[in-house]
Amino acid sequence: MNRKPISxxxxxxxxxRWIVGLLGLFFSAVxxxxxxxxxxxxLWQHWQSQSWVTTECTVVESQIEEVQGDESTSxxxxxxxxYQVNGRTQSANRYSFFSGGGSRKGAKKIVARYPxxxxxxxxxxxxxxxxxxxxxxxxxxxxxxxxxxxxxxxxAGFLLMYIGFGxxxxxxxxxxxxxxxxxARFSSSLAxxxxxxxxxxxFSAGSTATRSKDRSASDxxxxxxxxxERVDWQRFVGPQQLAPAISRRxxxxxxxxxxxxxxxxLSFFVWEMFEGRSxxxxxxxxxxxxxxxxxxxxFFYSLLGLFNPVVKIALSEGAIQLGETADLAWxxxxxxxxxxxxxxLAVGEEQAxxxxxxxxxxxxxxxxxxxxxxxxxxxxxRFGTAQLSIPADTMHSHEGTxxxxxxxxxxxxxxxxxxxxxxxxxFRVLPQGVR
Numbered sequence: 001m002n003r004k005p006i007s008x009x010x011x012x013x014x015x016x017r018w019i020v021g022l023l024g025l026f027f028s029a030v031x032x033x034x035x036x037x038x039x040x041x042x043l044w045q046h047w048q049s050q051s052w053v054t055t056e057c058t059v060v061e062s063q064i065e066e067v068q069g070d071e072s073t074s075x076x077x078x079x080x081x082x083y084q085v086n087g088r089t090q091s092a093n094r095y096s097f098f099s100g101g102g103s104r105k106g107a108k109k110i111v112a113r114y115p116x117x118x119x120x121x122x123x124x125x126x127x128x129x130x131x132x133x134x135x136x137x138x139x140x141x142x143x144x145x146x147x148x149x150x151x152x153x154x155x156a157g158f159l160l161m162y163i164g165f166g167x168x169x170x171x172x173x174x175x176x177x178x179x180x181x182x183x184a185r186f187s188s189s190l191a192x193x194x195x196x197x198x199x200x201x202x203f204s205a206g207s208t209a210t211r212s213k214d215r216s217a218s219d220x221x222x223x224x225x226x227x228x229e230r231v232d233w234q235r236f237v238g239p240q241q242l243a244p245a246i247s248r249r250x251x252x253x254x255x256x257x258x259x260x261x262x263x264x265x266l267s268f269f270v271w272e273m274f275e276g277r278s279x280x281x282x283x284x285x286x287x288x289x290x291x292x293x294x295x296x297x298x299f300f301y302s303l304l305g306l307f308n309p310v311v312k313i314a315l316s317e318g319a320i321q322l323g324e325t326a327d328l329a330w331x332x333x334x335x336x337x338x339x340x341x342x343x344x345l346a347v348g349e350e351q352a353x354x355x356x357x358x359x360x361x362x363x364x365x366x367x368x369x370x371x372x373x374x375x376x377x378x379x380x381x382r383f384g385t386a387q388l389s390i391p392a393d394t395m396h397s398h399e400g401t402x403x404x405x406x407x408x409x410x411x412x413x414x415x416x417x418x419x420x421x422x423x424x425x426x427f428r429v430l431p432q433g434v435r
Contacts, residue, residue: 024160031153039150042097049097049123049136057083057122057134059114060091064107075107079114083122085129092124092132151264155257162253240318242409242425248306255302259295266292305419309334311411313344315388319428323392328372328409329385339421341414342381346370346388348395348429351404368394372409381413396431 061080066073080093095110114120114134124132266288309332316327330344348368354361372386390407398405407429413421 018165021161021165024157024162024165026157027153027160028157031150031157035150035154045097046136049125049133052123052132052136053126054121054123055083055085056119057081057132059116059118059120061093062111062114062116064104064111075104077107077110077114079111079134081114081120081122081132081134083124083132085124088129090124090129090132092122092130092134094133096135097133151260155253155260159253159257238318239314239316241312241314242427244423245408245426246424248302248308252299252302252306255295255299259292259299262295263292301419305421308415308419308421309336309339309413311413311421311423313409313411313425315427319430320388320390321430321434322390322394322396322432325387325389327385328388330383330411332382332413336378336382338415338418339378339381339413340376340416341412342373342375343410343412344372344386345410345412346372346390347408347410349406349408350395351406353402367405390429392432396429 059079059081061078063078065076065078067076077095078093079095080091082089082091084090120134122132122134123136124130266285270282270285270289312331312333314329317324320326328344332339332342346369347366350365350367352363352365354363368391370388372388373384375381375384395405397407407427409425409427411421411423411425415421
């Protein structure tokens with residue numbers, strides 16, 4: 001469960017987050033090194049070459065060389081040329097600052113452009129006359145690939161470091177309940193303790209939920225004798241502010257990384273097919289191109305969602321017992337007038353994981369859905385309270401090895417001609433008799 005601590009207490013366990021952060025640091029370091037060697041260093045050389053001297057050179061060797069890799073073979077144009085500097089003959093073989101291995105057709109095309117005996121302009125360093133380049137072009141595909149590919153590792157590293165090292169800033173004090181709504185019934189001294197793996201283990205029920213929707217009341221209320229002793233439910237007593245299960249910034253970062261990774265790798269194959277005029281292979285890649293465009297659309301869709309009004313939600317009890325009623329309060333910050341319809345639902349969801357052949361599949365089933373409010377007036381949407389009553393004959397929160405029962409508040413805000421507000425806030429439901 002994701003719960004935002006209102007107090008400034010620091011999490012008690014950070015070992016797992018540090019491992020993720022160190023992994024992200026490694027990804028960023030590798031990506032940065034490749035970025036320097038494959039992109040920044042050639043760009044620096046390209047910038048320096050702008051002051052080099054232009055002269056005429058003669059191609060004396062032009063052929064294709066094979067570069068054997070572990071699993072594939074690439075081809076590079078091997079072009080050697082000669083030129084005169086102060087009466088002395090100089091020789092060089094640098095084709096471009098950004099040249100690298102590619103397809104045979106691409107290398108053959110370059111070699112055909114520079115046959116033996118042909119004359120072309122080249123550029124040499126007056127301070128080091130033996131240092132020259134044949135093609136001084138900035139707009140080459142290998143440059144963009146060298147820029148894009150390392151950035152995938154750098155962005156992935158930053159994302160992992162954000163998850164691992166990103167310390168939560170001290171949370172500001174939540175406005176008093178009366179500031180949310182004069183009729184709010186809970187105190188403003190909201191505080192919660194961060195959740196750890198042991199917390200989730202403590203809340204695991206002794207009995208496993210079945211997937212049948214017609215469970216009997218005795219099955220649903222079944223609690224192992226040691227459950228109330230294992231659960232430290234006192235830590236969740238009192239009002240509590242909830243945080244979204246997935247933050248908007250995390251959604252944008254994830255969507256951006258997925259779009260960049262997918263389209264970055266795909267662009268390499270598309271370029272190779274286009275350069276080699278393999279139209280059938282381009283047709284084969286068409287579904288993957290559609291997926292890439294979909295990922296780009298989802299990234300910009302998530303990016304626009306950052307400008308939506310912000311919803312804050314708090315409950316009068318951090319953990320609600322089956323059959324009990326808790327008070328819910330919300331505050332919507334931003335341009336509330338843009339929201340045409342605002343809904344809050346309490347949803348109980350079962351997630352069952354099983355193995356089918358070599359695939360691991362997770363099925364989701366909603367076993368309870370309660371509508372708490374449906375509003376269209378901006379004044380009612382901005383501040384409000386509602387009552388959340390958990391039926392006694394439903395199921396409490398549970399996390400087992402292969403199945404999980406989760407209770408969440410779903411906030412839905414319909415905004416015409418703009419991405420809608422769709423956020424989820426998890427909360428706990430305890431079995432009867434625990435308190």
